[in-house]
Amino acid sequence: MKGRVYTIDGIDVLFVKSKRAKGVNISIRPFKGVKVSVPYFVTFKYALKITNQRIDWITKNLKKIKSSENGLTKFNLNTTFKTRNHFLKIIQIESKEIKYSICKNETIVYIPINYDINSELAQNEIRKAIEETWRKEAKEILPNRINYLAKKHGLNYQNIRIKNTKSRWGSCSYKNNINLSLHLMRLPDYLIDYVILHELVHTKIKNHSKDFWAMLEEVSFQSKKHDKELKNYRIGIY
Secondary structure (H helix, E strand, O other): OEEEEEEEEEEEEEEEEEOOOOOOOEEEEEOEEEEEEEEOOOOHHHHHHHHHHOHHHHHHHHHHHHHHHHHOOOOOOOOEEEEOOOOEEEEEEOOOEEEEEEEOEEEEEEOOOOOOOHHHHHHHHHHHHHHHHHHHHHOOOOOHHHHHHHHHHOOOOOOOEEOOOOOOOOOEEEOEEEEHHHHHOOOOOOHHHHHHHHHOOOOOOOOOHHHHHHHHHHHHOOOOHHHHOOOOOOOOOO
């Protein structure tokens, strides 16, 4: 990714030109730091000025992100970790690359003996194996669940897709196509149902108006309680 790095109040900020950006957009992501997307018709000098004006917001949210990073599991050979239906097993073998397999009730990650398991590469590959396990589980569970809930409440959708989204649990398009995050597999069943019902209600009401929340409460019950509880989970932080 081409761009320029400026240091603002001791914080390294990556500025990149973006064809999709309609304005100066500041984003902060775990382990990726601060990035500013700049439209081609805007100069870096102007974007830097805007970013300087928001340095207090950046500092505040960067602290939150750092706190989330500390919540990540550091995987090793003795780590106990379980997805919904699979136990994680990490073993070291004679190999040139990291591999993994998803079996009946195990996800096995094979790390070459000469690899440092604490390295970013190894940790990322272990997470990849876990997320592919969640994807497999999600494909086995979520389509049937959304079909059941849609029929129960008389709501219709077009298609369902399982994605590795880490910014939201689900979404509903204007054509009533529903996307669900594979990270839903980390949630208890009643919160999975809440997210699904949230998106199904969007097939009728495309906003978060009072009518939307009223309808969601009719079909899910305790929607405010569940919405509050859902905020305790961070997508991608496990």
